[in-house]
Amino acid sequence: MPVVILSIAAAAIRGTAYYMRKRSKLKDGDKDIAKERQREKKIELSRGGSSLPTVVAHILHPEHELYLDFGQTYRCNACLQYGEGKRYRCRGLCGFRVHPNCALSYKMICDLFQTDLQTYAHKYMHPLSIIKDSSDSNCKHCKNKCKDLIRYHCNTCNKMFHLACAVHPTRLLSFLHPNHELELKTRPIDARCNVCYHSGKSNARVYCCKTCKFYVHPDCAIKFQYVKSLIHVDHILVFRPLPSYESAVCKGCNRECKRWRYTCSVCEGVNYHEDCLLRYEIVRSNASLEEVGHLCKRSFVKAFKDGFKDGFKDDFKDDMKEQFHDESVWDLIAQFLEALFS
Incomplete structure (x- = not known):
């Protein structure tokens, strides 16, 4: 019995030593990544900083263009989190403001x-x-x-x-x-x-x-931050974290949403799990679960809305163009997806 215990202890020590060697090597690599990160930042500064467009269109506020400016603390109308400094803002009376990352x-x-x-x-x-x-x-x-x-x-x-x-x-x-x-x-x-x-x-x-x-x-x-789906045709669904002091129920499965979920940008109480939204799109597009389940896991809900069997219908293309406000973005993704399913 003591021999068995000793052999188990020796194996555990060897396993721990191997684990620590791998972790040490990984952290050494972190130092090189940090140096590269600093080099990239220096290049950005030499070019005048990261270039952000001065004017953008936004799917949650299609009525007016948004302009880049610098301000004090604000609440982002997309992610509902507070920000400070750079932002995109509507110059009208709408008071619509978003983080650059959300824009x-x-x-x-x-x-x-x-x-x-x-x-x-x-x-x-x-x-x-x-x-x-x-x-x-x-x-x-x-x-x-x-x-x-x-x-x-x-x-x-x-x-x-x-x-x-x-x-x-x-x-x-x-x-x-x-x-x-x-x-x-x-x-x-x-x-x-x-x-x-x-x-x-x-x-x-x-x-x-x-x-x-x-x-x-x-x-x-x-993740796609904004999704336009026939499951809730009236408004855009936004991927947002659920605050710890709130509770939400998915309208697709009637179960609790515990963390991130897609929620309506206008209607209260409209929430969907990412999985539930994907299942709906799979059924609607007549695609098999195996065909979609592995494909970027659950990330590209919007990108695979239609056209699995139909060769990318025109209404799907229009939908994508409307979401991205940039035809070149759609063309790039569409060419890639068509190559995958051809």
């Missing part, structure tokens, strides 16, 4: 789709291509599982990368946490993703704001 969240989706991408995430700088792959592999950059069917791939090294990790290898600006930049770092052992509320692999990187203790997995960071 340009569609651009984040557009930026994910690139051809022959060369990125800091891949140290050999080989060009990466977008592929459809269901293999159970880890992202080479963040070390988390690649759960999404769509990912970047290096044909030379046969390495996989999350869409977010490849395009945003050091930092991320997201409507999920609009007031601060998110940095890619090794996840603290006791931290959970603020979107899915799961911890995931301990020896892996997540986007984080250490000031606010906000953490998000790279695959959870890719």
